[in-house]
Amino acid sequence: MIGNDIIDLETAQRESNWKRKGFLDKIFTTQEQLLILNSDSPEIMVWNLWSRKEAAYKIYNRDTKINGYFPKKLICFYECANFGTVTINNILYYTQSTITKEYIKTIAVSKKEDLNRIITVNNDIKILKDQGIPYIIDPITKAEIPISISHHGRFIESVRIDEVIK
Numbered sequence: 001m002i003g004n005d006i007i008d009l010e011t012a013q014r015e016s017n018w019k020r021k022g023f024l025d026k027i028f029t030t031q032e033q034l035l036i037l038n039s040d041s042p043e044i045m046v047w048n049l050w051s052r053k054e055a056a057y058k059i060y061n062r063d064t065k066i067n068g069y070f071p072k073k074l075i076c077f078y079e080c081a082n083f084g085t086v087t088i089n090n091i092l093y094y095t096q097s098t099i100t101k102e103y104i105k106t107i108a109v110s111k112k113e114d115l116n117r118i119i120t121v122n123n124d125i126k127i128l129k130d131q132g133i134p135y136i137i138d139p140i141t142k143a144e145i146p147i148s149i150s151h152h153g154r155f156i157e158s159v160r161i162d163e164v165i166k
Helices: 009-015 023-027 030-037 042-064 112-117
Strands: 002-008 075-078 083-088 091-099 103-109 118-121 128-130 133-137 144-146 148-152 155-161
Touching: 002 009, 002 042, 002 155, 009 042, 023 030, 023 042, 030 042, 030 075, 042 075, 042 083, 042 091, 042 103, 042 148, 091 112, 103 112, 103 148, 103 155, 112 118, 144 155
Parallel strands: 002 148
Antiparallel strands: 002 103, 075 083, 083 091, 091 103, 118 155, 128 133, 133 144, 148 155
């Protein structure tokens, strides 16, 4: 399975005050807060960790059909700026983040090897939803292919896992 998230850093800076009282406590574990506060770039760390949680949540929601707002239950284990894992209820997801001056985007997958099989989906393709969960139809096999969509500010990106093993 796959989940993704993208954060427009310009929009986030303009619309979200992560320094306000209680913000970090509401979203991040103590360990995650230490990562943020000890970072050379705390704002980037906030959105990097948030992006990982959001991407993992999309898989969790797809698999369990559980909706809700529980960011502290999604626990980030930070390897480096680009890689890590997120757990929730003893389920492990692997994350890969890309950080630029304009955005942070993260892809989360259930199987680590799937990080090498990510395909960006053309945003013009017809996207269907089942209970709010997006998918596309393979034009040849007519199979449903899970996709993940994220948009924030100036950016939108849809991704899926390539079914062909390389």
